[in-house]
Amino acid sequence: MDVDAISSPDPESDQELAFEGALRPKSLDEFVGQTKVRGQLELLLKAAAMQNRAPDHILLAGPPGLGKTTLAIIVALESGKPLRMSSGPAIQHAGDLAAVLSSLVPGEVLFIDEIHRMARSAEEMLYLAMEDFRIDIMVGKGAGATSIPLELAPFTLVGATTRAGLLPNPLRDRFGFTAHLEFYDEPELERVLARAADLLGLELSGDSRAEIARRSRGTPRIANRLLRRVRDYELVHGGGASVAAVQAALELYDVDPLGLDRLDRAVMHAVLMRFDGGPVGLNTLAVSVGEEAETIESVVEPFLVRIGLLTRTPRGRVASREAWKHFGLRPPAASGAQPGLFDDDL
Numbered sequence: 001m002d003v004d005a006i007s008s009p010d011p012e013s014d015q016e017l018a019f020e021g022a023l024r025p026k027s028l029d030e031f032v033g034q035t036k037v038r039g040q041l042e043l044l045l046k047a048a049a050m051q052n053r054a055p056d057h058i059l060l061a062g063p064p065g066l067g068k069t070t071l072a073i074i075v076a077l078e079s080g081k082p083l084r085m086s087s088g089p090a091i092q093h094a095g096d097l098a099a100v101l102s103s104l105v106p107g108e109v110l111f112i113d114e115i116h117r118m119a120r121s122a123e124e125m126l127y128l129a130m131e132d133f134r135i136d137i138m139v140g141k142g143a144g145a146t147s148i149p150l151e152l153a154p155f156t157l158v159g160a161t162t163r164a165g166l167l168p169n170p171l172r173d174r175f176g177f178t179a180h181l182e183f184y185d186e187p188e189l190e191r192v193l194a195r196a197a198d199l200l201g202l203e204l205s206g207d208s209r210a211e212i213a214r215r216s217r218g219t220p221r222i223a224n225r226l227l228r229r230v231r232d233y234e235l236v237h238g239g240g241a242s243v244a245a246v247q248a249a250l251e252l253y254d255v256d257p258l259g260l261d262r263l264d265r266a267v268m269h270a271v272l273m274r275f276d277g278g279p280v281g282l283n284t285l286a287v288s289v290g291e292e293a294e295t296i297e298s299v300v301e302p303f304l305v306r307i308g309l310l311t312r313t314p315r316g317r318v319a320s321r322e323a324w325k326h327f328g329l330r331p332p333a334a335s336g337a338q339p340g341l342f343d344d345d346l
């Protein structure tokens with residue numbers, strides 16, 4: 001893993017995937033935070049079990065690293081059914097989807113990650129499958145082509161997406177339940193860390209936990225990753241995972257006290273320095289940091305907004321007073337962005 005990637009919300013290597021697997025909660029009870037979503041899922045699964053039917057289709061929406069894959073696995077475990085994992089990018093033709101759907105066993109949980117990236121032709125097949133547990137398979141080509149209906153075993157689709165807004169309405173409407181996952185607050189991240197530290201056999205004081213939680217970008221995946229770096233540091237230097245050790249370890253990996261990653265910092269830097277604090281439009285901002293607008297909107301912005309560094313206005317993105325402070329900068333005296341916004345700071 002390169003240093004820049006330490007706080008990226010996506011898994012960085014096969015090694016990390018294995019590590020994540022080991023730390024994944026295996027039941028709703030073990031799953032930290034997201035209280036509302038957990039309660040809703042619990043009800044949905046219980047009701048289905050009582051009626052002896054497959055639970056409704058579930059859509060999990062939210063930024064990377066908040067627990068979508070984990071919840072999909074939990075849905076299968078809690079309902080005692082097998083789990084089939086697939087992903088939008090792997091379904092490039094309706095035929096790819098037909099192959100998966102036609103081989104499901106009754107009650108199986110089908111997880112489609114990044115479902116917004118599935119091929120359009122497959123989407124249409126999925127509508128019918130979700131609604132009627134049936135698909136039409138095209139046989140032959142041209143004038144002689146016919147469609148043969150195929151009954152499917154009842155299944156539960158769990159879709160995950162970082163971009164719920166990109167899903168076509170007919171697909172979104174066919175999910176019985178949509179869960180929007182939120183960033184975790186610090187006490188919740190501390191619980192994630194306490195659990196992971198236990199599993200790793202690492203002793204971690206409350207203060208050390210808090211220090212890591214503060215820098216975890218509201219994201220359990222990042223919390224666990226930072227914990228791993230702290231464990232490495234402790235292994236090499238000894239002396240326990242003290243707050244000083246945590247700070248030294250995280251400084252070594254260039255994790256900022258707010259947990260901002262390279263891209264977060266690049267975006268804030270552009271808004272502050274290049275656009276005088278904004279307002280700046282999404283596309284302009286994306287071009288100026290050399291990223292896709294989609295990534296900025298679905299991965300970077302939600303966190304910056306959540307911690308109050310950035311606000312979205314009808315005219316574009318605007319840096320908050322906190323943002324100027326955090327980067328040790330002075331807001332321009334005549335900030336054309338939002339007259340009066342910074343007055344009491346001068």
Ligand SMILES: Nc1ncnc2c1ncn2[C@@H]1O[C@H](COP(=O)(O)OP(=O)(O)O)[C@@H](O)[C@H]1O
Nearest residue numbers: 020023024032064065066067068069070220221
């Ligand atoms: N609520 C949670 N409680 C404890 N650990 C969590 C929670 N959510 C996520 N994690 C941990 O974070 C890591 C990433 O979660 P994952 O489900 O893969 O995120 P996503 O699929 O949304 O990107 C997993 O290793 C998991 O152990």
Ligand SMILES: [Mg+2]
Nearest residue numbers: 068069070113
């Ligand atoms: Mg995932």
